[in-house]
Amino acid sequence: MNPKLIKFLKIILPILLGVFLIWYFLKSATPAYRKELLHSITNADPLWIFCSLTLGIVSHLSRAYRWKFLLNPLGYTPKLYNNFMALMVGYLANLGIPRSGEVLRGITASTYEKVPFEKAFGTIVSERVIDLIMLIIITAIAGILQTEYLLGFLKEKNINPLLTLGIILALILIGFLGLQLLKKSSHTLIIKIRDFGMGLWEGMQSVFTMKQKWAFLFHTLLIWFLYILMFHVVKFAVPDLRDASIGVILVAFVVGSFSMSTTNGGIGILPFPIVVGAVFVFFGFEKSDGEAFGWILWGSQTAINIVIGALSFLFLPILNKTKKNIN
Template sequence: MKKQLGKWLTIFIPLLIGIGIIYYQFNTLTAEEIEKIKLSFQKANYNYIFLSLVIACVGYWSRAYRWKFALNHLGYHTKFSNNLLTVCVSYLVNLTVPRSGEISRAALIKKYENVAFDKAFGTIVAERIVDLLIFLLFVFIGFVSQFDTIYQFLMDKNVSLESLIYTGIIGVILFVIFIVIWIYAEWKIIKKLKKKLSGLIEGMTTIYKMKDKWKYIFHSFFIWFSYLAMFYVAKFALPETTEIGFDIVIMGFVFGSLAIGFSNGGLGAYPFSIALIFSLYGISNDVGTAFGWLVWTSQTILTILLGLISYVLLPILNRNK
């Protein structure tokens, strides 16, 4: 009963957060702003949205291609089609429960390519670590280049620099305590977790030992540049955002990426964060909201379509297994 309750909560809590953000966002818009948003969707140049989706597909391909280097290192030579289709399904599953797509990807590659689940999941965890490091690089570049704008925003919201520093210090201290407990504690639960993670560790260390690690790293950067490129291209879809600079693009990209983790696939949170960041640069609320919803809706539709098609194709292409 507890397990079922926990499962449903992981689905509905992010969903409710997303719905709550949508309600709040549109409740703060005037009738005139809502009409402008509708007009923005009507007059948008969807050729650029289509180009953005094509770039997104290239990112999907690169992620599937990168995965083969880690799997090959572990001795598994999987079909690229299976890698790609399972990646597409994982993106779809992530729209329901955040980060659950990783589990489904490992389960599917085990089913269709007989790759041990823990090792497959380990390679996916390794991917996420690499992705996080690259994303943090984007965050660093964005925050350093836009420090004055962000600092002024925090001051306007009465958030002092000292409070941010104290929060960071507390976070570091808690992290160090966790590492010490993990290394030295003899608790049963820690030992059990270490045993279960033994297969994951092998998958995670593949990056350092694999023959094609530089190709792996290249695709890792390529994936994130494709994410940034599809966001950048989308700005040409609306006349009001065509002339915005790269500084606004990278900050919108960073905060939009962060927002995806707050709700199911960024429902509500993504458009809200884009509108908020754009407002720091003098872009009206209706334009920022329209742009955020335009990008989020198109990417979500693509994710759903590719995920469903892939889910249907997987058993068809592997029916002899």
């Protein structure tokens, strides 16, 4: 099969599958349920949606500012507006191809701030490692707060925690052995990959060499606090979810985060509105209210990311051309 066709299918099929699943879930629902869902969405309090959007934008600004702490030890002092627009262009790209936004963000930094791509991408990988650690911590907190519910669920589904842990450890071991083989190989392609990896590692090491470690930590905590708060305030937009505890919100947040990270911006085999809605149903809330929450949060954040991402794509060359002319 044509490689270009295979690449195209890898991009388009998850999107089509996500759209189909959303259509199927809505189509298979009863007219009464669809009416309830529409009622919950259209009667949502816009004030809280606006609050959620504002918190989301502030979190993006904080992430853009934090990126400077990783690039400074490498000898680069990027402009905040370039960092922010690179970030938003990346979010826009992720709606089409999962994780492509990180690559585009690195390319943008290379184009407009003259940061070598592998070093810029290395700092982005560092960010993702930190983000993963934060998500694991939040997942653990959510699990502790909802231990009774979650243990009951695992027992009901016959999921063996020890077997799951064993599989994870086996995958880590395989990855470690693979890295050892790469280090010893003298193949030309492997050497190029290894050199690229060294550039990534140099970018990742900036976490340990930065001078503003406490500022970096502050912005990391601020970003994730804003993420959770952005998620939490939406419950006030749906009246019947106002009693949802912080434990329920954290579980929904974790599930939603995994949906966003494994799909095209929340559209795919695990559609964000559906899986987040399922969490609320699991904890005893109405399905229509839970999915309304998911649709409101996902729809509003996706819309604002599209708008700001498109504007960033437009203004990046304009602002940097102006700056070049002034210089």
